[in-house]
Amino acid sequence: MKTNQTSFKKRGVDYKVPDIMLTLPREYYQSEGIYREELEKIFCKRWLLACREEEIPKPGDFITIPVGDESIILVRDKNGKMQAHFNVCRHRGTRLCETEKGRFASGSIQCPYHAWQYDLTGRLRAAPLMKEVPGFEKEEYGLFPAHVGLWGGFVFINLAEKPAPFEEEMGALLTRFEDWQLPELRIAHKIEYTLNCNWKLILQNYQECYHCPGVHPLLSQLTPFRNAVHDCFEGAVIGGYMELTEKRGSMTMDGQAAAPPVCNVSGDNLQRVHYYSVYPNLLLSPHPDFVLYHRIRSLAYDKIQNDCYFLLHPDVINQPKMMQRFQSAIEFWDMTNRQDWQVCEQMQQGLKSHRFKRGRYSGQEDILYALDKEGLRALGHKLPE
Amino acid sequence: MKTNQTSFKKRGVDYKVPDIMLTLPREYYQSEGIYREELEKIFCKRWLLACREEEIPKPGDFITIPVGDESIILVRDKNGKMQAHFNVCRHRGTRLCETEKGRFASGSIQCPYHAWQYDLTGRLRAAPLMKEVPGFEKEEYGLFPAHVGLWGGFVFINLAEKPAPFEEEMGALLTRFEDWQLPELRIAHKIEYTLNCNWKLILQNYQECYHCPGVHPLLSQLTPFRNAVHDCFEGAVIGGYMELTEKRGSMTMDGQAAAPPVCNVSGDNLQRVHYYSVYPNLLLSPHPDFVLYHRIRSLAYDKIQNDCYFLLHPDVINQPKMMQRFQSAIEFWDMTNRQDWQVCEQMQQGLKSHRFKRGRYSGQEDILYALDKEGLRALGHKLPE
Amino acid sequence: MKTNQTSFKKRGVDYKVPDIMLTLPREYYQSEGIYREELEKIFCKRWLLACREEEIPKPGDFITIPVGDESIILVRDKNGKMQAHFNVCRHRGTRLCETEKGRFASGSIQCPYHAWQYDLTGRLRAAPLMKEVPGFEKEEYGLFPAHVGLWGGFVFINLAEKPAPFEEEMGALLTRFEDWQLPELRIAHKIEYTLNCNWKLILQNYQECYHCPGVHPLLSQLTPFRNAVHDCFEGAVIGGYMELTEKRGSMTMDGQAAAPPVCNVSGDNLQRVHYYSVYPNLLLSPHPDFVLYHRIRSLAYDKIQNDCYFLLHPDVINQPKMMQRFQSAIEFWDMTNRQDWQVCEQMQQGLKSHRFKRGRYSGQEDILYALDKEGLRALGHKLPE
Ligand code: FES
Ligand code: FES
Ligand code: FES
Incomplete structure (x- = not known):
């Protein structure tokens, strides 16, 4: 199949993607053999x-x-x-x-x-x-x-x-989020999840909001999916941000900030929630008022452990009243995480089908196509497009 | 080994079978690889x-x-x-x-x-x-x-x-059992079983009564195994009937009918219990007074789910007193099923042995040889006889 | 790598071993394929x-x-x-x-x-x-x-x-331990263990006391590891003995004999505990006052059942007071077994690592090198040394 390039003007970015973006074949989610290859070439080689x-x-x-x-x-x-x-x-x-x-x-x-x-x-x-x-x-x-x-x-x-040198592979990360003064922050809360799905489905889930209107009604209200902007398109660090509709809003049950802005966060970042995947096992989400991240551990081709952490400044953690208010962020994300896990697990089940060969990404999912390419590059695999 | 043909006059049918009928090699019951081939070529291709x-x-x-x-x-x-x-x-x-x-x-x-x-x-x-x-x-x-x-x-x-067209593959079925007016019947009872054996062992078990004297003392009394007659010998539909010794008898704890004859059942059929395997997952047994069938779901090479159903006319189902009497048929078949499951599971265990290569069917089991051939044909396998 | 031979004078025996004795590659403990080969060529071929x-x-x-x-x-x-x-x-x-x-x-x-x-x-x-x-x-x-x-x-x-003829393969065993009059003895006690490790790790564990100082403080006191002497170096029967420091001592919680000497046991044997592996599934330990043996059943490449038996003369078994004293031997060995199981299971875990290729035996472990060779010979495998 010859692949044409379309110049999409979408989410504020001028970005060329092929007309036809196919998903990975089902084997990438179901085969013990490919999984062992991923362990060797991705989990035992990457940061x-x-x-x-x-x-x-x-x-x-x-x-x-x-x-x-x-x-x-x-x-x-x-x-x-x-x-x-x-x-x-x-x-x-x-x-x-x-x-x-x-x-x-x-x-x-x-x-x-x-x-x-x-x-x-x-x-x-x-x-x-x-x-x-x-x-x-x-x-x-x-x-x-x-x-x-x-x-x-x-x-x-x-x-x-x-x-590969850490500074090189993580280049796109190192210059970001300085205002959050990340080294100062401490773990305020941790939620552990065990999921019955392939690790890549979680990375994909994290990088598209095409599913948000149906899966996350509340999230979609706080950050409409059309407000998604990607600014890192390839390599180990891929991501972007979504804009909050509410002033001084955040991802909480009532849409209001759960804590004061983190350290020096100001300006545009007060209205943005960032979503970065750091390939292959970190999902990082600086919010105006806290930092959320997921650490993924792949246990089998169809099983992962996903630990979700909330970082705050110690000044907030040490104030019980502030932490009480912060429950609203924890509750929001626990609910939202579970909504995601449900569809990811259901996708894992569906991909067992041998009849389903490859799907077709929407324009909202071009970044998943980039993620897939990053994985294929690491494996040294070439697929017909 | 050269195979001679013997003309057996047995169970009332003149029917040629080879002198030496060998069972399938153990791999057909124990190998994950052959099982995956069966899923592809039998369960994903047949009705x-x-x-x-x-x-x-x-x-x-x-x-x-x-x-x-x-x-x-x-x-x-x-x-x-x-x-x-x-x-x-x-x-x-x-x-x-x-x-x-x-x-x-x-x-x-x-x-x-x-x-x-x-x-x-x-x-x-x-x-x-x-x-x-x-x-x-x-x-x-x-x-x-x-x-x-x-x-x-x-x-x-x-x-x-x-x-393959449904009417073609199921040809032998379509013209049978009209007197039972099967579409009129309704599910009166269902029993679910999970068994640790290969699906083919259940089909085989259903098509021979060589095991009946030892395994099913009561059944053997109601329908002596020498009364077995096959009338469908090849293809997807294989089976025959056994004759009840009692007049107005049936397969129940006391050998008496469990319900009035089904719809228009009359004549010879009042004294017969039919046993048909519809390859690969239906076992169908019209009795004079009810219809019994098993639906087999293969879960692994050594695990199946077998759901056993009893069909009756709604006029019977709606009469509590009649249904009370019907318990005798349910009890009989539940007991008989469990007797069969035990030996099938024990055969699955025995077939793990690498020393046992292939067994030899008795003259009572020629129809199993036909079943095996139907499976090999579907797989496109040829075995030395 | 060229292998030099060193003439070690150790544990009282003049015995040549290569300078570099490498352990088996990890696959011998982790691979389903090699395990199936062992079942076929060792467990289904040896005594x-x-x-x-x-x-x-x-x-x-x-x-x-x-x-x-x-x-x-x-x-x-x-x-x-x-x-x-x-x-x-x-x-x-x-x-x-x-x-x-x-x-x-x-x-x-x-x-x-x-x-x-x-x-x-x-x-x-x-x-x-x-x-x-x-x-x-x-x-x-x-x-x-x-x-x-x-x-x-x-x-x-x-x-x-x-x-292979029993008398040939077991030759080294047949002439040993006559003073114990083994046929006269009876099972006085049995302990069943299920372990998550490869069967070979148990044989190895049994044939070296390099681990004793750290793993078995009490055993090391009763039979210092430097007192170990091997007298069977190759073939199916490999082993030797350790000297008890206490006069009339034995392997018990207080170091004193747990029972009278067995039958005709006398002289040096009153001060010795024997440790023989009878390849592949018997570990045999005549003590002055009882006989201990383990029967190993391999259940998977990483799972065994190990049943530990104590043999005594019926005259002892029939005296409740003597049996009460004998508890001290049972207690000692149950404790010591569990110490061994812990490190064997932890070795099984460690050998999952793909980074670890082969280790290097110490001079105290030369007999394990002989055990490994016995296994490789049975499998028909050649390894670079
Ligand atoms: S709509 Fe996206 S997988 Fe079904
Ligand atoms: S008698 Fe038929 S399998 Fe044993
Ligand atoms: S010291 Fe022997 S394995 Fe670690």
Whole structure:
């Protein structure tokens, strides 16, 4: 099929898209084989949101992060630096640490099996009796390292041996949202969801508001879907914003702000809700009065864990009365999230059909076409258009 | 191995079968790969029993029918005609409908995601904003159709793009059982079973009474297994009847009829219980005084749902006293079913063995050999005999 | 990589091992494919511990033994001889027997489906109506036989058509432990465990005490790990002993013997605990005062059932006071087992990592390298060293 290019003037942006934008074939949502390829080429190669810095506050504090078959220990070392290690002993492969979070009180990581000991930077410190072994060099048996990237109080990890530089891949992000002073913010609330759908459906859901009138009546009232503007169109960071109809409004049950503007937020940003996907596992939504983000963990081709966080300035968190008012934002997003999960899970079911080959994106969904292309590029797949 | 033909004079029929009739190799019951092939070439190509017409009585009423990875919406349209559609939105593949049965009150089927709207015949009626999309033609985006066949109050569906004509495939059925006036009958009772065995084991179990003396002592008394006569030997419809020893008997706990003869049933049929398999998912058993049928849904290579229905004339159903007497038939068949399920499940277990290659059918099981051939033909498989 | 041989003088034995001993690649613990190969080439070809003779005391008594997809009936025939049969009817493959243990009271094994009847030696005794079938010879349809080997009151089975002779494969075992008079002993206690790890990790765990100081503080006190001596280095029987520090000591909570010495045990054996793996599913530990053994059943590549038995002379078992004292041995081993299960399960988790390729054995683990080689030989696999 020959593809023509149409110059769409839409959502305020002059942006060329092909006339015919087809969705990914169903296999991309249903095949164990493609999923394993995604684990290898996307989740084990790209920068992943791990946590907020505040979650590992002191030297020795750690969390473990599942990534497909891998497990990563993210730990703050004695100098306060973030270190990420594969959670696997170099002796015979025992998982070092089975708890989700904790503290290496002794300042070292010890294998529970034969007691090999690593320091927090991953160096092998002690390996009983291995001195007897001809040619064994302790220096060669440090923990396998993962890479760490920091931005705005967020901690990212990368499992690749030679990852694309963090600053390059996240370029579009680094210069954004300075007014929010993200590193100052703290987690005010967290909601955990487990969903029976492919991880990509959640990213797609987040980047189009074609579904909003039917799925989110209240959201559509606060930010009409025709007010959506994208300003990042390709690469790992894709997104834009929607305009609030109410002055000093926000995404809450009554449409009024849930808190004072965050730090230095002013001007246009007082009327905007931003929606960025940071490929492949962070959805980031600075609001005028708070920051919402989702961390996606893919558990199977048809199962994810999605943790939804609300960030606020500590001055707000510390005031019970303000937090009481803030419930309105939590309630709004919990309701809206569940509306989305429902349709994403139903799409996962529908895509089981072998009769359905590929669908056709509307003009409102051109950015999903860009997301799909980002994934195909990472996989090294070419599809007929 | 060279196969000789023996002319068996058995069960009153002169019928040639090979001397050596081997069972299917164990893989046909244990392999995920062959099962997927069966889903594609049998369940998605052949006529399947969906339901009784009475289950979708009014325009807008629907049920959804799982068939492997597919789901079909069976709905009565505004003109009272049965329509079958793949339960998948043509936009991006969302499953349209997740409930097992219900009613499209608005007279249309709306996708829960982006609100595309289809009428009950499957035509795309409305697709928000798609007018903007160059070259998009609503006519090309109707729901994928499945085919519908009607006989005796039963509704069959076929998921193939070009199915074999219903009248052709079901030929042997269409002229049978007129005296029962099947369209007049209604569901008097339903029992649902979930079984851990391959679907073919149930069809086989239904077509031989070699197991009856050991497995069904009571049944064997009411209809001795030597009284079995087959009169349909190949194709989708295979079966025959057994003779009741008691005058005005039936398959009940005391061997006496459970209800008056059905409609015009008379003569020989007053002494016969018929057993037909309608390949691949209907087992049909007209009795003198009621009609029993099983609808098989294959859920996995080793798991099925088997729903067992009892049909009676409304005149019987509406008389509580008659229905009380009818319990005896329900009780008999529930007991007998469970006896069968036990051995079928145990056969499924045994067929896990890699040491067991193929068994050998007795002369009482020649019709199973025919059933196996029907399946192999559908799969396009050839086996050494 | 060129492999040098080092002559290690360790644990009292002069024994050559390569300088670099690598562990098996992770796939050997995580791959469904390799696991299926192990079922075929190891579990269905090698001698497996089935039970103790006392568990099938009288003619007609039987147990069923799951081995991968197979099930074996082990039965004592009319002459008191042990017989092992595949638990699958030769007619159409029904599993004959679903209970774990029982008694064929009638002296025959009858298929529940069509009532074919086999005698306890596996001969087909009766097959209803098969006389009608041209060329059917009852002699050709006996149950598929498995082989039986007896030693020391233990019953072994072998599913191969032509197994290696029992006496050859078990050679190193047959001449050992005569002083314990193993056939005289009886099961005093049994503990059942289900573990989420590969079966090989349990064999490995049993053959090295490099982990003891960290994992088993009490055991390490009773038998310091430097006291380990191996005296069987290759083949199906691999093992050695550890020396007790206490005079008249044993593996109990207080380190004192739990019972009088077993039968004729004397001299050095009063100070030794033996640890033998009988490949692939028996771990055998004669102590001065009792015999401990584990029977391993592999349920999946990452799941086993491990049943731990304690054998004593009936004279001890029959004295309640002695049995009360014996609790100390049971308590000790239950605690120690659980310590081992924990690290084995954690190793199974760690080996999921694709980053971890192969580890490096310490000098304390050379015997694991021998175990790995035994497995690779059985599979016919060659690995780069
Ligand atoms: S596996 Fe970690 S020390 Fe042995
Ligand atoms: S998927 Fe149905 S309208 Fe979009
Ligand atoms: S399967 Fe055993 S007798 Fe038929």
